[in-house]
Amino acid sequence: METSIPRVVAVLGRGVLTPGSPLVPADDLGFTRGDGCFDALRVVRDAEGVRVDHATRHLERFARSAAAMGLPPIDVAAWTGLVHEAAEAWEGEGEAVCKVIWTRGGEFVASDPVGVALVAPVPGSCVPLRVAALTTGRRADAFRDAPWLLGGVKTISYATNAAAKREAARRGADDAVFVSSDGYLLEGPTSALVVARHGLLDTTPTAHTGILPSVTLAVIAEHAAAAGREVRERLMKPEELGLATGVWLVSAIRGVCPVVELDGRPLPFNPRITRTLARWAGFAPAEG
Amino acid sequence: METSIPRVVAVLGRGVLTPGSPLVPADDLGFTRGDGCFDALRVVRDAEGVRVDHATRHLERFARSAAAMGLPPIDVAAWTGLVHEAAEAWEGEGEAVCKVIWTRGGEFVASDPVGVALVAPVPGSCVPLRVAALTTGRRADAFRDAPWLLGGVKTISYATNAAAKREAARRGADDAVFVSSDGYLLEGPTSALVVARHGLLDTTPTAHTGILPSVTLAVIAEHAAAAGREVRERLMKPEELGLATGVWLVSAIRGVCPVVELDGRPLPFNPRITRTLARWAGFAPAEG
Structure with a gap:
């Protein structure tokens, strides 16, 4: 080849x-x-x-x-x-x-x-994302006491993650974000979720949710702490995002990608916070 | 090597x-x-x-x-x-x-x-199985309208199936059977479930449950029909198995394995039906 x-x-x-x-x-x-x-x-x-x-x-x-x-x-x-x-x-x-x-x-x-x-x-750079919300079919606490479900473990059994990305593309979106069966935002198939709101930064909790602990998010949280800010872990519903200042999917490979649309509904885009998060994560700021 | x-x-x-x-x-x-x-x-x-x-x-x-x-x-x-x-x-x-x-x-x-x-x-022959019930963390209807979860699709992303077998071994059992978060029996990590009760044969429904359609079960159902019997699809709870005449995990490789214990509770073993099911599936009867 x-x-x-x-x-x-x-x-x-x-x-x-x-x-x-x-x-x-x-x-x-x-x-x-x-x-x-x-x-x-x-x-x-x-x-x-x-x-x-x-x-x-x-x-x-x-x-x-x-x-x-x-x-x-x-x-x-x-x-x-x-x-x-x-x-x-x-x-x-x-x-x-x-x-x-x-x-x-x-x-x-x-x-x-x-x-x-x-x-x-890495193919392409980080661009503003239109995202489709897709259910995992599991409640947000489904991984409690069920280690065989391999929550938070980065296995190579990624077929459903790959299928979610294909489903997102089929719906005309750029990426997916998983939502629990009880309606909470979780993570992307290959990224973690960050939300800015009321001057605070929120992300979704790991452990019982099965969400993978994100290295990029940990790095962002340390820089935030050094700047006197906190990244809180909190379960959030999609309908709360309308009140956000900005929403991002972050990963070590793509960096800090603003989510500008969820299931066709526009989300606020904040270039200033995007630049700050990207700098904290060690990336050049995303364009958009 | x-x-x-x-x-x-x-x-x-x-x-x-x-x-x-x-x-x-x-x-x-x-x-x-x-x-x-x-x-x-x-x-x-x-x-x-x-x-x-x-x-x-x-x-x-x-x-x-x-x-x-x-x-x-x-x-x-x-x-x-x-x-x-x-x-x-x-x-x-x-x-x-x-x-x-x-x-x-x-x-x-x-x-x-x-x-x-x-x-x-194939390592070893079919023996009576002690089985551990393990949750999938999903309701029995979780795969309805969620094709990206790949229900009923035999993907090579089998890490949780392999982890379930390890968890069963850790509990001193020979195999696992998955149970939905709302308490219904589903299938084994590499097998389908058959229950005999009141002279009838029952199995668990595919489609919305995400259960893989079993070739072995289809073959058994055809032989059953030829013998004037029916294999019904039905959601069952573990506590119903106490009233069963026999319980089996079936697959193309191991054949028809009687389940003689579920989570430490004994289940009835019926050698006659086991022999019949094994013959219908094209296997020599299991010993036990």
Whole structure:
């Protein structure tokens, strides 16, 4: 498979390989059952060289995902080396994603887990989003005492997240936001939710909701605290957003994307807060 | 990876390959996001040769899974050829599973889907099961009007199914049965539920429940109809099982397994109906 897109495939214990060549055994449980975890880190190459943003935080979350699934433990030091080796080997300019994946190994014959880091450019920049609200079919507290539902765990079983993005596109929207069956906003398929209102910043609570703890949100919250502000965790309903000053979906890869429409209803767009949040998250401000 | 376990890897458009060698690109969406579908067929090699049970039914369900996910269409004739080629190449004796998998192709660079058929022996025979009831966190009608939840679609995003089996083992049980948040029995992580009561056979309804339509159950229902009996679809609560004559988890691979205990409470075991159901499903009767 020839391509001009610069990308890197690196394997734990082996280093950088030729991208595009087959790597995963067909009976690897990560492939046959989505039985593995992942994380996604931002890679930036600019005049100062290449860097990986918040590598330790992402790899520690990666390790928590593996532990929650009973996968072999993640060696954060070894993965840090692999991620930086992969980032260094990436020949592109600008922004890329480094996706790390760790699986349970062979389904039919016991074999080592696949541990891989993939680097590829990020398609497009953050733009104002029209978003469709899609139910998860679960109440906001459905993950309480049900660890087998893998709430807050970044598994590679992402088929419903991918299907939600396709459903959003089918409705003419750019992205989705999940809503619980009892009507509370949760998170995007690949992002966390932030709402500004009455001079405060709110996000949605993790734990019982099954929402993935967002590294980007944690970084924003620390900068907010340093600026004397707080990011509160709060369950919110879509109808509350009409009173908001601004609404965003944030992630390590796309940064801080303003949500300007929910199910066809316009939401307020605040360029000033967008710039502040993007700066706190380590991104150039989104245009819009 | 050397092994003495006989198994086969065959690829759509290429045929039988050496098992154990890497086959799947690391950025295949089936691997990075569980964004693909699968099905599992029973292979039997005995004195009469090798056969694949109900290949067309399984591959037609496989095609429906692909269509529900917006994957490239399944060519049932081509897959039938691949499945039989893989089964013929299997050098084992007795029973095996043929798992077919179909993915969306490359995440970072557009590439062909992976289409693969894997054959490997089935570990162990069907034994009486002690089962743990685990909530899905969703009501029994949660999949109504929410196709992005992929109810009834056999995706390779099976991490919660695998986690449910681990939770069952942690509780000292052999398998799990999912229960809706409003208290209805649904299905096992890899099997369908059948209950005999008052001389009737009941199973749980598909469609709004998200339950996968079981090929084995359809075969049983046809034999039942030929014998002048009906398999009814009905929502049931665990507490009703105390009045049952027998309870089973059925699948194409393990056959008809009696459930003899639910959450530590014994359930009646009926060897006669077990033998009948197993014969209808095309299996030797389970021992117990």
